[in-house]
Amino acid sequence: MKCLRYTLLIPILFSGLLHAQHRKAQLEKLMAEAGIPGLSLAYIRDGKIAESYALGVRSTDTNQPVDDETVFAAASLSKCVFAYGVMHLVDAGKLDLDKPLYQYYPYPDLAHDERYKQITARQVLSHTSGLPNWRNGDKLEFQYDPGQRFRYSGEGFVLLMRTVEKITGQNIEDWMQQTVFKPLGMTHTSYIWQSAYEEDFAVPHTSTGRTSSKYRPEEGNSAHSLQTTATDYGRFVAALLNGQGLKKTTRTQMFTPQAHSQLKEGSDTLQWCLGVGYQLTGAGKAVWQWGDNGTFKAFLIGYPDKQEGLVYLTNSSTGLNIAADLLALFFTGPQPSIDYIDYGTTRDPGLALLKRALEMPFAEAVRPYLDKSGKMQDTVQLTAGKMNDVGYQLLYRRELDAASHAFEMNLKAYPKSRPAMIGLAESSLRMGKRETAVKYLEAAMALKPDDEFGQRVLDRLKGNPDPAPEGSVKVDFTLRSYESARFVTVAGSFNGWNDLDLPMQWVNGEWRASLNLAPGEYRYKFVVDGVWIPDPGNPEIDLKDNFNSILSVESTK
Incomplete structure (x- = not known):
């Protein structure tokens, strides 16, 4: 009776093993398609x-x-x-x-x-x-x-x-x-x-x-x-x-x-x-x-x-x-x-385009995803959202020229796409093209005038003074040298560490920016073409907090 029981179990166990082996092979195939290491x-x-x-x-x-x-x-x-x-x-x-x-x-x-x-x-x-x-x-x-x-x-x-x-x-x-x-x-x-x-x-x-x-x-x-x-x-x-x-x-x-x-x-x-x-x-x-x-x-x-x-x-x-x-x-x-x-699949054309764009010029990378005219993106394969995602992925990898081309192509296909305008403004800004950035940011603001962050960045790019709330103190930031840098900003605890919020301007051989802050203690860094550095002119540094510079703002009253 025991032999019969074991004999009946063998096909079941063998079937389960085959099923597991099949799943393993399919999982490895999916990993390879998506480029997942582990x-x-x-x-x-x-x-x-x-x-x-x-x-x-x-x-x-x-x-x-x-x-x-x-x-x-x-x-x-x-x-x-x-x-x-x-x-x-x-x-x-x-x-x-x-x-x-x-x-x-x-x-x-x-x-x-x-x-x-x-x-x-x-x-x-x-x-x-x-x-x-x-x-x-x-x-x-x-x-x-x-x-x-x-x-x-x-x-x-x-x-x-x-x-x-x-x-x-x-x-x-x-x-x-x-x-x-x-x-x-x-x-x-x-x-x-x-x-x-x-x-x-x-x-x-x-x-x-x-x-x-x-x-x-x-x-x-x-x-x-x-x-x-x-x-x-x-x-x-x-x-x-x-x-x-x-x-x-x-x-x-x-x-x-x-x-x-x-x-x-x-x-x-x-x-x-x-x-x-x-x-x-x-x-x-x-x-x-x-x-x-x-x-x-x-x-x-x-x-x-x-x-x-x-x-x-x-x-x-x-x-x-x-x-x-x-x-x-x-x-x-x-x-x-x-x-x-909505993370897409391994067959996502956006992911495929991104990988190609990191290996070759963008104009060549995008060819399989163009429409019949060969000049516009195929909006069936690459929706406005997917192409914008590609642009930002390139932007994060400092592939600024390719990112700019992705946003430009997206805006050409979707002329009213505010995200494409914002993407173009950011890529232009990071490339040091302030006037171009202002142009696209103004267009984006026309579509959404209540965007407080966008308006604040636009005002600062134009050199308009920041509002000065009662009790605030004007703080000047200065970074000498780095004359070849394209985009320099100040990011800190006062602006959510956003490296777009406070762009600096090259004036008389140094980068400058100013901000009105309430009295208190803050942490900050300069961001030079994507590289975060402490303020070399400020000896006060928090060694326990990513070497952030320390800013103490005291009341003038």
């Missing part, structure tokens, strides 16, 4: 990890292989595991989802706006707090009233993190290790960088396959700083789907769409639950979350009713371009969440 994936079936894949290399410079213990940055997948921890506090009666958070912790960053006293943990977890993803500058402002509508917000998760730290008396790292990571056996997971990770971590790569510097978080952030492996995170996904460690009612609540959380107005297909997204299709209800820290991309999906899901982590800017095709290897049916985040 990928790690855990597939959950029947509430446990059924398959895991560690593919490619940690770095294209060293070609060391990815393995099951390779640590990746999980980006916004940090939020889901934190939300799971928060629900433990709810079960313990230490946190009420509907009690205003200020009653637990008065948040100084929002003390200037009484609306913050309405924010609850439920609103933060469902991204209906009204806060932006990230603040613009030092001051945190509401975008909507709390509870009004969906607005994805990392800032909200930081607020909830500070509240949890106040309630528990522990920092986020220690509390999550105690509450979630250690109980689930997540031994290679942390919100802060660990020295042990130096032996086996994934190096981030740009969309063209070049390595970039690895961020090593020294302070935990529940919104984005999680370092983990796919196997570790897969253990969490299995626990999440099982409701492990949570009351049954809490698990149900965590997977229930929340009020006013529709991602698209009037549609219930995509909503947000408590810490995870929600999609409803013919294949059933699923929870999901994407992760994007620029050069790390990740995705999580889980079907609670089926106890099935997966998580995958990549070390590439193009990691989400394969999401649709990757999920199709494991699940049937549409994935509206993938359509919503």
Whole structure:
């Protein structure tokens, strides 16, 4: 009888092995098409990890292989595991989802706006707090009233993190290790960088396959700083789907769409639950979350009713371009969440054009994407948005001439495209063509006169004086030499570190700019043709904060 049982099992096991080998080959094909150096994936079936894949290399410079213990940055997948921890506090009666958070912790960053006293943990977890993803500058402002509508917000998760730290008396790292990571056996997971990770971590790569510097978080952030492996995170996904460690009612609540959380107005297909997204299709209800820290991309999906899901982590800017095709290897049916985040696919002509433009002159690179006339871009292949994305990708890589050509071609195809005008203004500015930049910025402002940032930059380029609020002090910035530089600006804590906000002008052998600031202490740097440097004329430098120059503005009263 035993022999018969084993004989029956052999075909099943062999079939599963063949299936896994097929998936591995398809995953490697997708990685090659998208230029993804390394990928790690855990597939959950029947509430446990059924398959895991560690593919490619940690770095294209060293070609060391990815393995099951390779640590990746999980980006916004940090939020889901934190939300799971928060629900433990709810079960313990230490946190009420509907009690205003200020009653637990008065948040100084929002003390200037009484609306913050309405924010609850439920609103933060469902991204209906009204806060932006990230603040613009030092001051945190509401975008909507709390509870009004969906607005994805990392800032909200930081607020909830500070509240949890106040309630528990522990920092986020220690509390999550105690509450979630250690109980689930997540031994290679942390919100802060660990020295042990130096032996086996994934190096981030740009969309063209070049390595970039690895961020090593020294302070935990529940919104984005999680370092983990796919196997570790897969253990969490299995626990999440099982409701492990949570009351049954809490698990149900965590997977229930929340009020006013529709991602698209009037549609219930995509909503947000408590810490995870929600999609409803013919294949059933699923929870999901994407992760994007620029050069790390990740995705999580889980079907609670089926106890099935997966998580995958990549070390590439193009990691989400394969999401649709990757999920199709494991699940049937549409994935509206993938359509919503809209990262394109490996067949995206924009990505193909970008790679060509980095290898050859833009005029040659764009030829396969021209219309029948051979003079205009094919707007079926390259929409206004896709071509503008190509322009900005080139701009970020300092391919200024190619970027300018991309924006010019886009504006020719779409004469009313404000983003193309803005792109042309920025590329012209970075090339040192101030008059051309003014021309396109004026055209863009005519289409949207209420753009405060655009108007401020335009006024400064024209030499118009900045407004001087009462109590402010005029500060002059001067940078000597660098006479061959094309574009020099001042960026600091006073303007959100935006290197377009305060352009300098070459006058009498030096770069000059001025700004009216309220009394206080600020950090800043000069940006010379894209290179950030401390002020050589200011001996006050913060050695602990990226060598930023220190500016102390004192009241004149």
